Amino acid sequence: MKCRHVSLLALLISFVFGASVAADAQSKPVMVHYMPWFQSPYSLGAANWGYHWTMNHFNPNIINSTNGEQEIASWYYPLIGPYDSADPTVLEYHVLLMKLGGIDGVIVDWYGPDNYYDYLINNQRTLDIFAYAQKAALKFSLCYEDETIEAEISGGCKNGVCVTAGNAIAHAQYEMLYVQTNFFPYTNFLTWNNQPVFLNFGPQYFHTSANWTSIFSVLNGTNQPALFNEDNRLSPAGAGAFDWPPMSLSRTNAQSPTEPVLSDAAMNGYLASFDQKAGAWPAFVSTAFPRFHDIYAQAGVGPSYGYLDDQGGNTLRETLSRAMTNASAIIQIATWNDFGEGTVIEPTVVGSEPTTEYGYTDLGIIQDFRRQYLDASFPYHTNDLSLALRLYNLRKEYGNTNAIVSAELDRIFANIISGNLTAANLQLTGIESNAPVIYNLSLNGAQLQFTVGGYLSSSGIQIETTSDLSSAAWQTNSTLAVNTNQIVFSSIISSQDASTFLRIRNN
Numbered sequence: 001m002k003c004r005h006v007s008l009l010a011l012l013i014s015f016v017f018g019a020s021v022a023a024d025a026q027s028k029p030v031m032v033h034y035m036p037w038f039q040s041p042y043s044l045g046a047a048n049w050g051y052h053w054t055m056n057h058f059n060p061n062i063i064n065s066t067n068g069e070q071e072i073a074s075w076y077y078p079l080i081g082p083y084d085s086a087d088p089t090v091l092e093y094h095v096l097l098m099k100l101g102g103i104d105g106v107i108v109d110w111y112g113p114d115n116y117y118d119y120l121i122n123n124q125r126t127l128d129i130f131a132y133a134q135k136a137a138l139k140f141s142l143c144y145e146d147e148t149i150e151a152e153i154s155g156g157c158k159n160g161v162c163v164t165a166g167n168a169i170a171h172a173q174y175e176m177l178y179v180q181t182n183f184f185p186y187t188n189f190l191t192w193n194n195q196p197v198f199l200n201f202g203p204q205y206f207h208t209s210a211n212w213t214s215i216f217s218v219l220n221g222t223n224q225p226a227l228f229n230e231d232n233r234l235s236p237a238g239a240g241a242f243d244w245p246p247m248s249l250s251r252t253n254a255q256s257p258t259e260p261v262l263s264d265a266a267m268n269g270y271l272a273s274f275d276q277k278a279g280a281w282p283a284f285v286s287t288a289f290p291r292f293h294d295i296y297a298q299a300g301v302g303p304s305y306g307y308l309d310d311q312g313g314n315t316l317r318e319t320l321s322r323a324m325t326n327a328s329a330i331i332q333i334a335t336w337n338d339f340g341e342g343t344v345i346e347p348t349v350v351g352s353e354p355t356t357e358y359g360y361t362d363l364g365i366i367q368d369f370r371r372q373y374l375d376a377s378f379p380y381h382t383n384d385l386s387l388a389l390r391l392y393n394l395r396k397e398y399g400n401t402n403a404i405v406s407a408e409l410d411r412i413f414a415n416i417i418s419g420n421l422t423a424a425n426l427q428l429t430g431i432e433s434n435a436p437v438i439y440n441l442s443l444n445g446a447q448l449q450f451t452v453g454g455y456l457s458s459s460g461i462q463i464e465t466t467s468d469l470s471s472a473a474w475q476t477n478s479t480l481a482v483n484t485n486q487i488v489f490s491s492i493i494s495s496q497d498a499s500t501f502l503r504i505r506n507n
Contacts, residue, residue, distance in 0.1 A: 105139025430454015
């Protein structure tokens with residue numbers, strides 16, 4: 001049995017000075033481009049891994065004996081290791097990091113809802129991250145890949161999906177009706193000018209404004225999207241466009257004879273040119289990115305698109321500063337987790353390059369820039385980001401084996417989302433150390449109230465008091481039953497007492 005001794009004075013100091021303040025919403029949302037396509041034994045069973053971890057070349061079942069990392073199709077290694085996009089503990093971890101990292105929402109790379117290739121699987125995972133975005137009060141949008149229409153035409157009929165050049169518009173209309181039903185009605189779906197924001201990575205098949213006017217014609221008048229294609233606006237159907245890392249401008253040189261490199265000058269020239277033409281559009285999305293280092297050549301799936309150096313974080317700082325200060329309506333960060341192309345801002349550890357370790361660096365930069373340009377009162381810093389990892393680790397440790405702990409972990413999630421990091425930290429510490437804790441202390445006149453959490457024994461807890469810490473004269477104030485409900489304790493503190501101390505312990 002472990003007990004935890006807590007003085008009332010210490011609790012009062014924590015209550016008065018330890019409160020957190022949630023960040024305010026901003027008129028210029030910071031969104032992050034998100035890939036939902038990772039598969040692991042979590043969903044595939046046995047020792048099976050999806051294409052985006054293997055690229056049919058790497059084997060995550062092989063463990064590096066030096067650093068204990070699995071072999072994956074990336075130069076970079078996730079802080080939590082290779083994961084499955086359907087795993088709810090992963091989704092919770094991701095949205096908590098976004099919330100703490102100063103990100104307003106998610107733009108998911110979306111291939112439509114068809115049972116074709118992995119599109120149906122990715123669509124379900126899109127719905128899953130959408131649900132967690134709602135829980136975390138994050139905005140949400142989609143980046144459609146219209147190349148899927150061309151792929152379905154070329155691939156022929158599969159699983160009852162038969163797309164031809166003749167019915168391509170009609171099939172895209174069906175997909176837009178799916179979006180209208182499953183995404184647009186929700187209040188957290190991102191809007192611009194009261195229109196749902198809808199990106200398209202292209203166009204790669206539907207190349208004219210008339211195509212998109214026809215595709216959107218089946219939608220309700222209130223659901224006509226604000227369409228943003230890549231690089232160029234399709235007028236009048238499109239509201240504008242978004243930019244992207246311009247890897248086509250990469251060039252080989254004496255220092256990089258085999259891998260083309262995108263220079264800082266070429267990158268900034270492209271971004272400046274995009275901003276100039278975008279100034280004439282109704283709106284545009286400005287994209288920031290940290291680096292680019294794909295692994296396609298090493299995986300044997302094609303030539304490299306090139307390399308964009310991190311520059312010690314300055315690539316992200318340059319592109320993010322531009323996005324924060326230009327006339328864009330929306331900021332997009334590319335990307336959260338495209339490990340194959342290396343544009344990840346998700347926390348990573350040492351990968352195949354021994355000198356490459358980013359940890360929380362990218363999210364720390366975003367936090368700083370949010371505070372500088374959008375919200376001076378934004379309260380979170382890099383030290384706060386570890387709360388998400390601690391919660392993730394406890395979810396993995398306990399799984400569904402302890403209903404009492406699971407309920408407390410749910411409350412920790414809620415406290416982090418609401419900005420009560422002081423309570424969340426105490427709760428996490430309690431579970432990590434197998435001890436009960438006191439948080440959310442208040443004193444109203446003589447009425448003392450606090451919440452009991454952390455690790456709680458199913459046999460119950462005791463709340464004991466004394467007026468003299470030097471003696472062993474602890475008296476039981478209350479014995480409380482423990483279940484999945486939150487425990488809130490209240491007591492009258494006598495004004496006759498010189499001091500009152502409390503402690504809680506598991507039975």
